[in-house]
Amino acid sequence: MADTSGTSPAANFLETMKSYTKTQKGFILAAEIVLGFVIMICYLSSNYGGYSGVAICEMVFAIIFFVVFMMELDKRFHVVHWVWSDMFRASVGCLLYLITSLVCVIRGAGDGPLIAAGVFGLFAGIIYAYDTYTIYLQLRSGEQQTAVPSSDKV
Template sequence: MADTTTTSSDYLEKFKSYLKNPKGFILAAEIGLCLIINICYAASVHHVISYVAIGGMITAIIFFCVYMMELDKKFQRISWVWTDLFRTVIDAAWFIIESLYLMIRWPGYGAWVAGSVFSLIAGLVFAYDAYTVSLQIKSTRQNSDTAALTDAKV
């Protein structure tokens, strides 16, 4: 029988090593920016709850855990790369739209403006993440096309 016990130090080591990975760093930045946005909106005069930031943070945490614990390799029925691309494109669009709307529409309260600026930065980080995921999809397709051509010639 296999030993399936895992200690908390194993998860801590996985966490530390995944943060050094570029994808892990981007996901951690997304989570941190969403948390800062929520704090800024909570401290504003109007006490706005940003559902965009909450949703973005929850989805980034889910994907961080999936990739950190390598669940994407265990559950292969889900196309994790395409799901991640869909998530990042939607979140980037929502953050950019929300930040521009709040910068144009509302008066310049300090926490409100800070939340709007961080929301724009988060939109750009999500857009960069979408770009890196699309490059990953493109390289995977090129590799599979090359392999198909090689198999056809043999």
């Protein structure tokens, strides 16, 4: 007979995802993923779909880091410094979203989806900036904790 009391791996994955989304970092990454999807749809439905590459790339990178941090792969794979990589991802995402969103809002006269993508992109740029700030605080507090105490003896 099959054991029906055990939980499936899919249920464990969903529970892990729900519990990680309740953390501050998980909520920020989930918001970045959702906004990236909305922005991508707006760009693709506008007359100028060329800006969708920014939304697609940033959404894919946010999904990758969401999975890495959710599954705690950053604690097992020490080849990559995940916090610095996340800092680079968030800061580049902030700059790209702010620049492309301002261009879309200024240029988008008569194209409603392009203006909507620009407005959502400005929100995404703010969220990416906040993510960069929280990562900076994490790096700063980590450097203070790992500092080697100096001795007064010469």
